[in-house]
Amino acid sequence: MEVSGKKAIVIGGASGMGRATAELFAQSGASVAVLDRPGSGGDEVAKGLDGTFHAVDVTDFAGTESAIDAAVADLGGLHAIVTTAGGGIAQRTLSKEGPHDLDAFRQVVDLNLIASFNISRLAAAHMSKNEPEDDERGVIINTASIAAFEGQIGQVAYTAAKAGIAGMSLTMARDLGSLGIRVLAIAPSLFATGITQGIPDEFAQALTKDAAFPKRMGRPAEYAKFALAIVDNPMLNGQCLRLDAGQRFAPR
Ligand SMILES: NC(=O)c1ccc[n+]([C@@H]2O[C@H](COP(=O)([O-])OP(=O)(O)OC[C@H]3O[C@@H](n4cnc5c(N)ncnc54)[C@H](O)[C@@H]3O)[C@@H](O)[C@H]2O)c1
Numbered sequence: 001m002e003v004s005g006k007k008a009i010v011i012g013g014a015s016g017m018g019r020a021t022a023e024l025f026a027q028s029g030a031s032v033a034v035l036d037r038p039g040s041g042g043d044e045v046a047k048g049l050d051g052t053f054h055a056v057d058v059t060d061f062a063g064t065e066s067a068i069d070a071a072v073a074d075l076g077g078l079h080a081i082v083t084t085a086g087g088g089i090a091q092r093t094l095s096k097e098g099p100h101d102l103d104a105f106r107q108v109v110d111l112n113l114i115a116s117f118n119i120s121r122l123a124a125a126h127m128s129k130n131e132p133e134d135d136e137r138g139v140i141i142n143t144a145s146i147a148a149f150e151g152q153i154g155q156v157a158y159t160a161a162k163a164g165i166a167g168m169s170l171t172m173a174r175d176l177g178s179l180g181i182r183v184l185a186i187a188p189s190l191f192a193t194g195i196t197q198g199i200p201d202e203f204a205q206a207l208t209k210d211a212a213f214p215k216r217m218g219r220p221a222e223y224a225k226f227a228l229a230i231v232d233n234p235m236l237n238g239q240c241l242r243l244d245a246g247q248r249f250a251p252r
Contacts, residue, residue, distance in 0.1 A: 001136050003231050004029030007075035009068065011035040011058060011119060012084030014042035016193025017143070020220035021082050021227045022049060028228060033071035036085070058085045058115035059107075068122050078126040080231050082141045083119050084223075086112045087195060088158030105157040112161035116142040120172060120183065128179050137180040139231045142169070144187040144240050150249045162187070166240035173238030182237040184230050189244035191218035212246025 008025045012018035013034035026032045026049035036042035038055040046053035052074045056067035072078045088108055093100050120140050127138030144162040151159030165185050172183040190196060190207050196217065199207070208215050226243050230236050 001079060001133060001139060001231055001234065003080065003228060006030045006079040006231075007033075007072075007077045008080040008082070009033045009035060009071050009075070009078060009123070010082045010084070011056070012086070012143075014040035014045050016084065016195065017188065017191060017220045017223035018082065018084035019045055020224035021084070022046075022051070024221070024224040024228055025080070025082075025231075026051060030080070031075050033075055035067055035071060058083075058119065059110050061114070061118050064115065064118055065122055068119070068126070072126045077130060078123060078138065079130060080139045080141070081119065081123040082143075082227050083116055084143045085115065086143055086161075088112075088147075088155060088161075090154040091157065092154050093156050100156065105160070108157035109161045109164070112158070113164040116165050117168065120168075124172075124176055124179070124181055127181050132180050134234065135180045136182070136234055138182070140172070140176075140181065140183045141227055141230055142183075142185045144185045146187050146189050146242060146244050146247065146249055148187055148240065149242075152249050153252045169240050170238040177237075182230075182234070184236060184238070185240040186223065186226055186230075187240050187242045187244065188218055188223060189242075189247040189249075191220060191223060193220055208245075208247065210247055210250060211244070214245055216245075218243065218245070 008030045010022040013022040014036035032051040034042045034046040035054045035056045043053040054067040130137040144165040148162035148166045169185045
């Protein structure tokens with residue numbers, strides 16, 4: 001699907017990979033709505049793109065529905081949605097303090113997996129109303145992580161949630177294929193974004209030393225280019241694509 005002239009929502013668009021994606025989609029001729037937490041600075045990002053901002057906490061599932069409805073009403077439709085809102089915690093299955101806290105596990109699953117599914121199902125309903133272009137009505141892109149496949153010690157909740165995002169891509173793509181809606185996930189390695197900005201250079205080098213090439217953190221613009229390529233290419237569907245410079249996470 002040619003992105004120019006299309007309507008796109010980026011959730012998590014105030015910072016990092018989401019922001020870079022919102023900016024690239026707008027530069028490429030899409031109308032863009034930025035959704036992010038209140039106080040995230042998403043309103044400033046949206047202004048810079050001539051777009052709209054809608055405050056949302058993606059773990060408020062009903063509030064997410066209202067925010068998406070409002071964004072789609074402002075845009076006048078929806079063709080592409082990219083979700084980068086997410087994050088994790090560090091806790092082992094069992095530690096000196098005892099077993100992993102179950103509520104904490106559930107919160108990470110809510111933030112990453114349930115929120116991404118909620119957004120995807122709601123976006124699909126809006127996209128289903130589009131006139132097809134070359135049989136295509138829309139593209140849904142969620143954000144996993146390479147921790148979905150090789151989670152490090154202490155990442156069990158994050159791994160479970162991101163593996164869910166990776167795993168549902170094919171099933172959702174099959175569910176939505178008859179409507180001409182594609183579903184993909186991107187699994188980044190370590191990227192230099194808001195989440196990782198506190199990591200000292202030395203530590204970042206250690207964390208990327210196992211990459212094949214380049215041995216550095218990814219840049220948000222590299223995620224954005226990938227998201228644009230996914231929207232553009234109708235043969236990409238039903239999978240979680242790694243964006244990782246050939247890196248495989250070690251156990252720690
Ligand atoms: N940065 C990395 O190294 C890395 C690696 C693999 C996967 N990821 C995934 O990428 C995504 C994060 O993107 P980023 O690295 O660009 O980080 P970031 O912190 O720069 O951006 C994340 C954005 O999501 C928003 N957000 C977070 N929780 C939210 C919520 N509950 N409701 C609404 N918005 C919320 C934040 O306000 C922020 O603007 C996450 O899903 C993360 O798990 C990041």
